[in-house]
Amino acid sequence: MTDRSSSLDSAGPLRLGVTGATGRMGRVVLATAVERPDCDVVFAVNRSPASDAVEGVEIEPAVAFDALIADREPHAVVDFTGAGAAVDYAVTCAEEGVPFVTGTTGMDETQLDRLCEASESVPVLHASNFSRGVAVLDELLAEAVRRLPDYDIELVETHHSGKRDAPSGTTTRLLATLESAHPGEDEIPDRVHGREGDAPREPGEIGVHSVRAGAIAGEHEILLAGNHEEIRLCHRAGDRGVFAAGALDAAAWLAGRDPGWYDFREVIDA
Ligand SMILES: NC(=O)C1=CN([C@@H]2O[C@H](COP(=O)(O)OP(=O)(O)OC[C@H]3O[C@@H](n4cnc5c(N)ncnc54)[C@H](OP(=O)(O)O)[C@@H]3O)[C@@H](O)[C@H]2O)C=CC1
Numbered sequence: 001m002t003d004r005s006s007s008l009d010s011a012g013p014l015r016l017g018v019t020g021a022t023g024r025m026g027r028v029v030l031a032t033a034v035e036r037p038d039c040d041v042v043f044a045v046n047r048s049p050a051s052d053a054v055e056g057v058e059i060e061p062a063v064a065f066d067a068l069i070a071d072r073e074p075h076a077v078v079d080f081t082g083a084g085a086a087v088d089y090a091v092t093c094a095e096e097g098v099p100f101v102t103g104t105t106g107m108d109e110t111q112l113d114r115l116c117e118a119s120e121s122v123p124v125l126h127a128s129n130f131s132r133g134v135a136v137l138d139e140l141l142a143e144a145v146r147r148l149p150d151y152d153i154e155l156v157e158t159h160h161s162g163k164r165d166a167p168s169g170t171t172t173r174l175l176a177t178l179e180s181a182h183p184g185e186d187e188i189p190d191r192v193h194g195r196e197g198d199a200p201r202e203p204g205e206i207g208v209h210s211v212r213a214g215a216i217a218g219e220h221e222i223l224l225a226g227n228h229e230e231i232r233l234c235h236r237a238g239d240r241g242v243f244a245a246g247a248l249d250a251a252a253w254l255a256g257r258d259p260g261w262y263d264f265r266e267v268i269d270a
């Protein structure tokens with residue numbers, strides 16, 4: 001493995017590689033990065049490269065990734081692609097000593113294990129949501145579940161029609177938070193994905209509902225109901241710039257750190 005951690009010059013801008021560069025998120029990452037004086041995009045790749053530059057940045061084919069890493073020496077790579085591609089990029093970054101930030105969701109256990117393995121060689125930060133507001137939502141949910149363990153809980157997430165994975169990565173994270181915060185270990189609610197048929201809601205259920213429509217950037221709502229009252233914890237991303245800014249903050253924070261598995265919450269708390 002090449003050690004590039006010492007190449008981060010804290011006085012200069014962050015040398016950034018971007019994958020999935022012509023995707024919905026990749027484009028916004030590029031647009032945000034070129035506006036930031038602390039970032040210098042040294043390469044951007046996509047599976048099917050664009051014929052024109054995006055935000056003034058040349059888009060290279062994904063097959064050139066290994067060569068670009070060696071040639072351009074990025075301080076970090078920011079990835080928003082698909083589960084398989086993200087893990088492959090992480091493995092290359094691990095071999096080449098480049099810190100890796102990914103917001104890609106929908107990874108299965110095997111893919112997550114491979115991402116974890118990469119973090120033995122380089123710093124890796126995987127966040128299913130790079131919004132600071134969602135990080136706070138996660139904490140509010142934990143508090144609500146600890147204090148109101150007997151309330152019914154339903155989660156509804158709403159995204160644009162192009163989103164592939166369901167439920168969203170954020171929902172999976174919120175469910176994990178909910179289950180670890182639940183005080184009664186034996187009473188952890190069973191997940192019910194959508195509903196149909198002829199039966200009332202079971203007391204131990206947690207409903208999970210995925211809505212896909214239009215161009216919605218991302219909404220997550222948790223409803224807690226009981227004792228003749230309701231609490232609704234809701235987050236709406238106004239646009240993808242929210243996620244892009246968080247991912248770039250994460251890359252700036254991650255570059256030059258020791259190998260390991262890092263959480264976006266550490267970036268926010270820094
Ligand atoms: N953590 C967060 O805050 C957020 C996470 N996301 C997640 O980010 C991911 C991407 O979302 P989104 O941008 O909407 O998706 P898009 O489908 O719009 O973009 C994905 C991009 O990745 C490219 N790609 C796919 N495979 C490869 C590959 N092997 N090599 C290079 N490029 C590849 C695609 O290229 P091609 O067009 O050629 O297929 C496409 O341009 C999803 O998992 C989504 O859930 C999204 C928003 C916020």
Ligand SMILES: O=C(O)C1=N[C@H](C(=O)O)C[C@H](O)C1
Pocket residue numbers: 105128129130159160163167168169170171217218219
């Ligand atoms: O695909 C998206 O768009 C988003 N995906 C992330 C997720 O799966 O939670 C984050 C955000 O909600 C947008």
